[in-house]
Each structure stands twice: as structure tokens, then as C-alpha cells.
Amino acid sequence: MNFADRLIAAVRGKKSHVVVGLDPRWQSLPPQLQNLATKYNGLEPQAAALAFYQFGRAIIDAVHDIAVAVKPQLAFYEQYGPWGMHALVQTVDYARQQGLLVIADAKRGDIGSTAVAYAQAYLGGITDGNDEPSWTMQADAVTVNAYLGSDGIEPFVKACAASGGGIFVLVKTSNKSSGELQDQLIAGEPVYARMARMVNRWGEDLVGKEGYSSVGAVVGATYPQEAAQLRQLMPQALFLVPGYGAQGASAQDVLPAFNPDGLGAVVNSSRGIIFAYQQDTQFGAEKYADAARAAAIRMRDDINQALVAKGQTSY
């Protein structure tokens, strides 16, 4: 089944646009998880892998009915090499078992023959596995960087068609310096608008029954004006919107990423949810998962109320 349709079904079923970013920074983990992991492993990478998996599992349990997806940030897992990757795979599998979609935040991008390997690694479906070792992390979608142009993206599009997966192409990112390249004008339009037109082209053949394509776009909530412009430029693209919460964007800021039908965007928060226990005196480190659940509910309701107030809701 088409990724865009699956994501929209989750949005409707859970009445939520929330994506929970899994960014397991060791120094922010609850002390009891750190202590248990280092007790058995010392300050070895195995300790981080164990703690990351336990943490991710608890967060998944806490938000599985509130969020539509989790978005593991691969950098944090890769930091611990093979052990970290093992924790990532376990976490991804567990999230899918609990009914969550998984968006692998990998931001991969390479030339065509190499992009095939990345697409196979995270979405699968390209090589047939009949006469070679076969394995796939099996995310539902992956973030990609298109600085190299179409021939680095097309293998991912093929993998989406084969596996029912999706991609989110970096268009306008949420960070402060994103404008250094992305805002520069090419023939009168910003780089991000140029990228948006490419996203439309790549996504043409992957439009699902709901009218959205499995080739989506990353559009930061920290730039609402640009998001409004991009919403016009890419009416059929699903937006993955980072920047809500810890990065400073509000529910008002994410509204421009939605279409009038109340669909078209899912909003990510990472630290603001998974490390909510640090800000929330009602819970403490022991109840970090409860704090995450409460934060996810607040975020879901915050966005839903903002959409309703604008008459922009589909459920």
C-alpha cells in the first residue's frame, strides 16, 4: 500500500499529526537507564546501545497511540557503530510492531549506483535477494538530500514503488543557516522553490488514493512564510515538518504546512517529547515515559486546536 495513503490513514485513525523524533543523546537519558547500562557494560558502546533500545522502547510504548510515526535520527545510533545500528534496528522493529510508521532520518544522498544501495538499505524492494544476501532495515520512509540531482533520487523512487515506502526530500530545513544556500535566488526563485519543483516531478507516479504522493518534503516549522509558499508549490506532497517545540516553532507556525483539507503535513518534535521529563516537574526522571506521553498529547491537541480554529481539519 502506498506510503502516503498509509500515513494519512494513521493521521485519520489517531486524529494526530504528531511524529516523535527518537534522538537518544546519552547525556539526556534518565540516570536509571544510564546506570543500568554502564553497570553491565562500563563506558563501552554496548552500554549506549542497550540504553538507547530500552529508552526507545519505553517512548514507543508511551506514544504509540498518540503519534502517527517515530523518526529515529540515525546519527545518534551511528555514533555507536555496529552496536548502535543494532539498537536502531531493534527499535525500528519494535515501533512497527506497536503500529507506528517509521521515518528513518538518514538524510542520505549519493550518485545513482550508490543511491541504489542506500534505498535498498532503508526501504528495500530493489534487489530481489534471490542470489545475494538480503536484508533491509525496513523503515516506512527515509529522508534524502537531493544536492546531487535526479539520478541520486530515482533509485529511492523506484524503491518506494516496489516496497510501498516513502521519501522526504530536504527542501527548506529548520536550522538557522538553512538560507545560506536554500534561500538564494535562481532565476528569481529561491533554491528551495527549485527543489520543490523537482519534488513534484519525482513524486508524479507515486500519488495515492488520497491525492498525496509518497515523495514528500522536509519543510521546517521555523520558516512559516516559506512553508506557505511551498504548500502552494507542492500541493500533493506530504510535508515532514521539524522545528516544533525545542527548536522554537509553535502550532501557529506549522499551520501553513497544511492544506485546506487539514492534511498534507506531519509535525516532528524530538527533545520536546522524549526529554520532556527534564522540563516537567510533575514527572521526574523515573517517569520519563509518562512525561513523554503527556508532552505528545499536549502537542497533538495544540496542533489540532490550531487547525480547528482555522477551519482546517479533516476529522
Place this chain on the structure above:
Amino acid sequence: MNFADRLIAAVRGKKSHVVVGLDPRWQSLPPQLQNLATKYNGLEPQAAALAFYQFGRAIIDAVHDIAVAVKPQLAFYEQYGPWGMHALVQTVDYARQQGLLVIADAKRGDIGSTAVAYAQAYLGGITDGNDEPSWTMQADAVTVNAYLGSDGIEPFVKACAASGGGIFVLVKTSNKSSGELQDQLIAGEPVYARMARMVNRWGEDLVGKEGYSSVGAVVGATYPQEAAQLRQLMPQALFLVPGYGAQGASAQDVLPAFNPDGLGAVVNSSRGIIFAYQQDTQFGAEKYADAARAAAIRMRDDINQALVAKGQTSY
């Protein structure tokens, strides 16, 4: 010691500008490696990991005195998850033991707080490891994508300063569609030229004794005119030049990437060396490592002769 100085010392010591790309595609591996690996592991990812490590080790043995560096392409290892990453780590360690520099071809790029994790993962030196699990793959350099701007690159620059590592920023890539974004004009100059100016700025504080910076640039040999322009724009940047051999570029095509001092560039070939046995009737699959060595020697001499003919050599 500064990465740029280490790379130039290797170039002088070995009289070579050759980088061997480790792109272990299963279907191109010699049958005896495939057979041994699958005999013990079936078509499981462990088989690929075992074969990739054995293959990489044999290639490293064959080229360690001919090449200045190996460039493992992470996509092929990531395709086999934790097992692939384990093979990658083993391969990287072995290459360093054999006196080769290692350029991790990761093309990573993310927002600042995440870029810290990637920089730590591949270069190390940022977190102190005193009170958290510590581990680093320990490459000498890593390729990065700067679509997100400075705040995604600065953590890598810090890591370079701390660890003596280097980065190669994607500027003008070797693939066919690289121009879709990279050739577009911003205020009269192509995106790749804009990127080149940013590379200069990021590299200012990492210039070594030889006058080159540890912040280098990826400049494809398939675009020699653009390389000549970029050589002018970034006199102090080391160029990592892909595209020689299997991608179609010749020794003449790589010359514009060099400075008049005969330095400033290293040239990568992947398939053309590691799978040379497929083209070379003198050897066969059994002697794939000998075929790789012969191909690496031919490439080294080909580039050196072209440099000498232009009066552009430093040794």
C-alpha cells in the same frame, strides 16, 4: 597532525595521487568469496559482511603501497545493517594498520546538534568520553553535504581541529544530473561556486604547514572545466576527485583539479580498480587482488605521467 599535511605527506612518500574506493557490491565480488561466505552463512547478511571484509582486506594488501587512501562507500556496508557496519569498522582499522588514510564516503549532513553526532561518529574528538560511552570509527576524513549551510558543517570543522581529521564538502559531483542544482546560477555564479566560497571560509583555520586546508572539496573528474574554475576559487582546498575510470574520466580530465605545484588533488577510482579482474584477461577472479594492484599502478602512472607532461609535479 593536520589532515591536509598527512595526506600530502602520503602523496609525496608514495609518489601517488590514487585513492581506491571500496564499493563492495555483492554481485561483483569474486565467486570464491561469495561461495565461502554463503557456505557458512547462507544468504544472510553475515555472509555479505564476511565477504566484504575479506575482499576489502585483500584489496588493501594489494594497494597499500600504491594508494594514499581508501575510500569506503558507506552505503554498501549500511545495506547489511549492523553486520555491514561491523565489516566496515574492521576494514577501516585494517587499512590504517597498513598505512593507508581512510576517507569515509558518508556524504552526511544535518542540522547542528545532529551534525555533532555524525562528526563524533566518524572523526571523534568532540565529546570527551569521560562520563559517557565513547566510540569512534576513526576515519581520517569524511565526505559531507552542505545543503543545510554552516551550522551543519561547523561541528565537523571542530572535530577536524580536535582529531586531526578532514572533511570533503560536496561541491561539484561527478554524476550526470549534478547540474540540476549545482550548475544553476545564483547572482551570476553557479551553486558550486557559491559552495566553493563557503568551503574556503570553513577551512580558514585548518590550513596546515603545506598551505592546504583540512576542509576540502569533492569535485568530479567528469567536469574538467568546472574543476579548473573551482581550482581558482579554492586554491587552498584539497580536492577529492571521483569519476576517473569506470565513470569515464581520463588522466587529462583530472589535471585541472591540480595546482601548478602538482598538489591539491587526490583521485578516486572504485570499480575500475577493485573489480579490475572482470576486465583484465591476464588475471581472473582468483587473482582479483593482483588485478586490482595492476590497475592501481596503471592509474598512478597514468596520472603522474599526465602531470609530468604538463610540468606539474612536486616529486
